[in-house]
Amino acid sequence: MFSNDRWTEIVEALNANRMRTTLTAFGVFWGIAILVLLLALTNGLRKGVSSSELANFATNSMFMWTQGTSMPYKGLPRRRRFNYKIDDVAALKSQFPELKYVSPRNQLGGYQGANNVIRGMKTGAFQVNGDYPEFIKQKPMDILQGRFLSYSDINENRKICVIGPDVVKSLYDRNEDIIGSYIKINGVNFLVVGTFKISNSQGDSEEEANTIFIPFTTFNQAFNYGDIVGWMAITAKDETSITELKEGIFSLMRRRHTIHPEDKRAIGHYDLAAEFERFNGLFDILTIVGYFVGALVLMSGIIGISNIMLIVVKERTKEIGVRRAVGATPFTIKAQILQESLILTILSGMAGISFAAGVIWILNYILDLQGPVENFANPSVSMTVVFAALIILVGSGLLAGLIPANSATKMKPVDALRIE
Amino acid sequence: MGSNSLHVLKGINFNVEEGEMVSIMGSSGSGKSTLLNILGILDEADSGSYTLDGVPIKNLNEKLAAKYRNEFLGFVFQSFNLVNYKSALDNVALPLYYKGLKRRERMDLALHYLDKVGLADWSHHLPSELSGGQKQRVAVARALVTDPKVLLADEPTGALDSTTSYEVMELIQSINDEGKTILIVTHETDISNMTKRIVNLKDGVIIDDNSVEQVRIKQHV
Structure with a gap:
């Protein structure tokens, strides 16, 4: 043509x-x-x-915490407080092979709280997180020096920590060696093995810069949490949406903690995938x-x-x-x-x-x-x-x-x- | 066209043999252009029959009509009707394009015919760069390029002064000498006298149809 x-x-x-x-x-x-x-x-x-x-967080994820029951069940009253336990994590992983990461987390102190960390003459109020090594895959961060948490730290309850940029700023002078130094969190000495920075963050950046990560097991041992898990960050594998999985996860949690199957309010969650x-x-x-x-x-x-x-x-x-x-x-x-x-x-x-x-x-x-x-x-x-x-x-x-x-x-x- | 039908031609019966040179005369409104358009398959008669080289021309679809126009007929118009943004050569080659020839063949043939009308040197000029007589000669070359059976000329000298008119008529005569059948519509007696047969139309009927002694044009230089 x-x-x-x-x-x-x-x-x-x-x-x-x-x-x-x-x-x-x-x-x-x-x-x-x-x-x-x-x-x-x-x-x-x-x-x-x-x-x-x-x-700045893996999008196919949700956070899950406990909020106290709203219905009586099997002789247990309403408004009962309960906690996740560390074996919930293993149960979740075995029941839901579609899950990629299940990170139990605990948290101490907090941003703008009372001073809880001491190094020599310097003190500061920081958020202390007990975490698993997978957490860095759910929330990407840059390790500036040293390393992040590892499974050896978890298994051996090592007292080590990874600290954020503002922690470095308030506890260290310029040119001071950070890696290998010790800081005292709530009276317990921790060896600093790494520093991190969360790029691309907005809004939460100040809070995130004031964060200290320590191994989850160390956290529970050092601060007397026993086997309590405060909350979990759960990420599903790419081919399954966390939004489809979450109801099953909640039912499993209700069974394991003797909560009425209809009690929606006992478990709090934030579904990042749905937001996304x-x-x-x-x-x-x-x-x-x-x-x-x-x-x-x-x-x-x-x-x-x-x-x-x-x-x-x-x-x-x-x-x-x-x-x-x-x-x-x-x-x-x-x-x-x-x-x-x-x-x-x-x-x-x-x-x-x-x-x-x-x-x-x-x-x-x-x-x-x-x-x-x-x-x-x-x-x-x-x-x-x-x-x-x-x-x-x-x-x-x-x-x-x-x-x-x-x-x-x-x-x-x-x-x-x-x-x- | 229009809702009120007007019978322009009222019973025309005539034959043109191969190699004839016929002029159709008549005052304006006599139907001579309509007759030429029907012969040129640009228009169709309401009734009656028309046979061109043994082929009945009746109820043609546009595609076939286009093919017949391309192969059987060559047109020369009063106002030349060259495509103004094409060079003389391209204008002459246009019918060959629609015939489906390859570019090379088209250009060779077109140049040959341009040469024949004496304008080989002007082949790359646009129509606006040519004189009226030259334009009409380009138009004649274009009409001849497909080697049609009949050359139809509608007032070919109507827009030319008499010297140029004679030049163009001389060209047309020489084409007729080679055996081409030619029909010329004109209202000028001196032009019609240069043909071999004059058909006079008046109000849509032929009032006379005579062979005449052809006036040859002297060689102009």
Whole structure:
């Protein structure tokens, strides 16, 4: 269909009125550029927000704690307090092989609480977490010096700790060796084996910087927690959603702690996956809005092309008459008009996509120079979007040419030739 | 066209043999252009029959009509009707494009016919860079390029001064000398006298149809 001659014909026809061709093409250029830019900005917003709000914890996770029963059950009263035990963790792992990590956690003191840590003449109030080594996989953090907790620490109840940047700031002078020094938590000496920093965190950063991690078993032994587990951070494997698993987990916990099966309030939880879903849904809608608005802008460009092709056809009525007199069939005329509009649309669309790509590149360049901006990161579009845009272009190019192409051959050649 | 039908031609019966050069005369409104359009398959008669080289022309679809126009007929118009953004050569080659010839063959043939009308040196000029007579000669080359059976000319000299008119007529005469059948619509007596047969139309009927002594044009330089 696109022989060399066709190309020549089309290029000649489009070149015949270059200014008008350019102006017409600008409509589609602008439309597709806006479509791509809108999608890229939506994407940047999505990435920015998710990296700052949620991506700092494994998304297929939930936290689970106890809140006291709300129903009497098997002779036990309501408002009974209960605690998870360390063997709940093993039970969960064996009952739910779909779970990736089950991290029991305990917590002592707290951010902005009373002073609980001493080193030499310096004191500070920090949050002390008893954790398992898996925790770093659920909440990614950068180890700046030394190491994180290990299973040997757990098994041997080692009194070691990993401390956050603000702990370092308040307990150490500059240039002091941190690794290998001791700090006293609630009267117990701990060897510092590592320092961490949580990147990409927002809001909680101060609290997180004031955190000390110690092995879970050491925590329970040193601070007399026995086998109590304060709360758990549970992550499911990628192929199963934690939201689907959680009801089963709750029932198991209710059975193990003699809680009424209907007692929803006994177990508190926060489902990160569901939050993430909701939040993803929001951005899906934003993407749809982007497509919608972009497509509407593009449509006005396409109407412009259609319009101008109609005028072109009208202007060339006589030429079309001549072409038919020398043997052009209506089909070849239609095909040429269609192809002219198609080429015009695709060329201007490609230019629009390239322009948008340039703008995105500049945006990214500025973002790189400026450093991270809140809730916005790396605006970009995937190849899928580019292909979608191309398909929209081809479709709209055909659409734009259809009416003019039909009107081009509606007139009888004898009437077309009579036009002056 | 239009709701009120107007019978322009009211019973025309005539034959043109191969190799004839016929002029159709008549005042405006006599139906001579309509007759030519019907002969050129640009228009269709409401009734009656038309046979072109043994092929009945009746109820053609557009595709077939386009094919016949391309292969059997060559048109020359009063206002030249060249495609203004194409060079003389491309204009001549246009019918061959629709015939489906390869570019190389098209260009060779088109150049041959341009040469024949004496415009080989002007092949890359746009119509706007040519004089009226040159344009009409390009149009004649375009009409001849598919080697049609009949050349139909609608007031071919209508937009030209008499010197140029004679040049174009001389060209048309020389084409006729090679055996091509030619029909010319004109209202100028001196032009019709250069043909071999004059058909006079008035109000849609033939009032006379005579062979005439052809006036040959002297060689102009």
